[in-house]
Amino acid sequence: MEKEPIISAIIPAYNEEERIETTLRAVRRIPLVDEIIVVDDGSRDATEQLARRHADYVIRLPKNRGKGQALAEGIRYAAGDVYLFLDADLERHAKLCGSLLSPVLAGEADMTIARFPPARKKGGFGLVKGLARSGVRRLTGTTLQATLSGQRAVKREVMQSISILPSGFGIELGLTVSALRFGYCVKEVPLPMSHRETGRDWNGFLHRGRQFLQILRTLIKLWRQPV
Numbered sequence: 299m300e301k302e303p304i305i306s307a308i309i310p311a312y313n314e315e316e317r318i319e320t321t322l323r324a325v326r327r328i329p330l331v332d333e334i335i336v337v338d339d340g341s342r343d344a345t346e347q348l349a350r351r352h353a354d355y356v357i358r359l360p361k362n363r364g365k366g367q368a369l370a371e372g373i374r375y376a377a378g379d380v381y382l383f384l385d386a387d388l389e390r391h392a393k394l395c396g397s398l399l400s401p402v403l404a405g406e407a408d409m410t411i412a413r414f415p416p417a418r419k420k421g422g423f424g425l426v427k428g429l430a431r432s433g434v435r436r437l438t439g440t441t442l443q444a445t446l447s448g449q450r451a452v453k454r455e456v457m458q459s460i461s462i463l464p465s466g467f468g469i470e471l472g473l474t475v476s477a478l479r480f481g482y483c484v485k486e487v488p489l490p491m492s493h494r495e496t497g498r499d500w501n502g503f504l505h506r507g508r509q510f511l512q513i514l515r516t517l518i519k520l521w522r523q524p525v
């Protein structure tokens with residue numbers, strides 16, 4: 299890249315009023331980030347208002363459309379050459395995610411994914427994620443481990459050339475598999491702290507059920523997709 303690349307942090311959020319401000323303050327401290335875009339995905343709490351205090355742009359989706367669709371909306375508005383995708387509930391870890399940018403900016407990777415040490419308690423959802431991870435390994439032959447993590451730095455050209463599968467929580471799965479299939483260089487960046495100390499279950503069984511179905515549906519789609 300000849301000119302200084304523009305870096306857009308894109309943060310999808312759903313009912314994150316308790317965490318969004320701390321996260322955005324931390325994102326603001328990441329060197330090199332030029333713009334912070336929050337996509338409020340039809341939250342029923344004060345996420346949007348709180349995000350407006352700290353973000354450069356807040357896109358409000360009137361209805362909840364799922365994480366993949368929210369990211370796609372964020373990308374449509376972003377000016378960046380490189381996107382930094384972050385979760386809204388990262389609080390203590392957002393600043394660490396700045397290290398995802400270095401390999402991409404140095405031309406050593408097209409996409410980086412944060413690999414956190416495993417949470418002490420995974421909750422009942424660990425099995426589903428384990429299944430999805432082994433699905434990604436079978437589909438691509440990759441030895442990467444953090445294939446479902448939402449914390450990533452991605453070059454714009456990668457997002458333009460791969461077919462995004464905006465199926466809610468299937469988005470990470472889709473991104474990893476598509477980028478690898480297209481021959482892009484995907485690297486993991488190990489981070490020293492756990493994403494969360496415990497498996498968070500704030501939005502309960504329904505949320506997890508929906509997440510499970512979205513991941514499963516994406517896995518099946520990718521399996522059927524001609525390579």
Ligand SMILES: Nc1nc2c(ncn2[C@@H]2O[C@H](COP(=O)(O)OP(=O)(O)O[C@H]3O[C@H](CO)[C@@H](O)[C@H](O)[C@@H]3O)[C@@H](O)[C@H]2O)c(=O)[nH]1
Pocket residue numbers: 310311312313314337339362363364365366368369384385386387446447448449467470498509513
């Ligand atoms: N746009 C949008 N975002 C959502 C939704 N539900 C949750 N999110 C956002 O997605 C992030 C993660 O949500 P969690 O409910 O905490 O999921 P997790 O299982 O702990 O997340 C991990 O696995 C996901 C893949 O299944 C990853 O997407 C995520 O980055 C992380 O690695 C949070 O920032 C939350 O605001 C939704 O319906 N729409």
